[in-house]
Amino acid sequence: MTLTDGRRPGSRGVAADHVSLRRNNLSVVLRHVRDLGPRSRARIADETGLNKATVSSLVAELVDRGLLREGPADSSRALGRPGQLVELDGTGVCGVGAEINVDYLAVAALDLAGDVVLEKRVPVDVAHLEPGTTLDRLAELVREAVDAVEARSGELAGVTLAVPGLVQGETGELKLAPNLGWGEVSVAQEMRTRLGDPGYPLHVENEANLAALAAYAELHRTEDDRSGGVPHDLVLLTGAVGVGGGIVSNGHLLHGGAGYSGEVGHMPVAPPGRTCGCGRTGCWETVVGLTALLHKATDRDDPVRDPSLDVEQRLAGITRRAEAGDARTLSALKDVGTWLGIGGAILVNILNPDVLVLGGYFAVLGPWLKEPLEKAIQERVIAPDGGGCRVVRSELGFAAAVRGGAQISLDQVFVDPTRIGAAS
Known part of the structure; x- marks a missing residue:
């Protein structure tokens, strides 16, 4: 007997199809529990369309791999014997995200349930360091996060590095990071060397893209029907010295043809004036970046301009002045908020997102930026x-970026649960 495609039962192709089908079904069940919460095996079967025997087998393997665990009895059943709920476990599976930014390095480790295992940010004047020195320091932070995962007997799903620039995703090469002064740096390979060629996956991604994914997940955890339901399309604007954007469409990150989407800070919308980090004038970030705000709100010798201070400490100083009604600070914030709305309106006209999310320093100072921003959007x-x-x-x-990086690594477990553990 032969199959309709000419293969014989028991052939290598049939075995491969069986393995692929089971891997897909494991993913279906694991993602179903992640998205909808604890479920009985019978309910999972009913909701996914898989038969009950298959679901029982799949759940048993996922429990064996440490990705699901037995929960309490299903109290929602009115009649009959209550089923046993299964719920997301993953406390022993973690992902790590690490970030290079202009004035800090950061790292985070999350477990499969999204709980923080370690989170750390250190002020570093990256723009004035050689790339090798910065990568040495970042490697130290990554090793610290990996040690924290291993200390809880955890399995590492992978490490994702966030950088503020143009990243070639397949190779992990940073093509250009204007505000760092970096170009053509093989970040992935350099980090693999520093980490001793680790066995876990290591990827590099644009920091705004990762922040957008983290914001998307955040909204899906917190939004409800009163706010119009969870969004499917969003644009995240994240600001520090540079300004970046991440675009999520129908739940998927928009990379663009070559992977370079999201460089919104270099839209030519501002009048010619201060030179941007990219060497051009008129870029959006020259009027809305943190440097632009500090130039408007402070004098040259003001402590909040000191890059050796943590960025949140510097922003706390601006916040205190705004709360105290300082006229110069409030004027600067209104001006930046208006320019933020002018550029934001362009993005809304082109992309029509459900939500425009403010991240980075824009979120911290949002109470003063949001009103002029919304006014400009309504007008334009x-x-x-x-x-x-x-x-x-x-x-x-x-x-946001390190959380998004950790989540990217963990997402691969939901795509292919067989990456983790070994079923008995």
């Missing part, structure tokens, strides 16, 4: 009511 977006786009502040602050 051609669609009625600003195209239905809401402006929200992310609560993740400067941890």
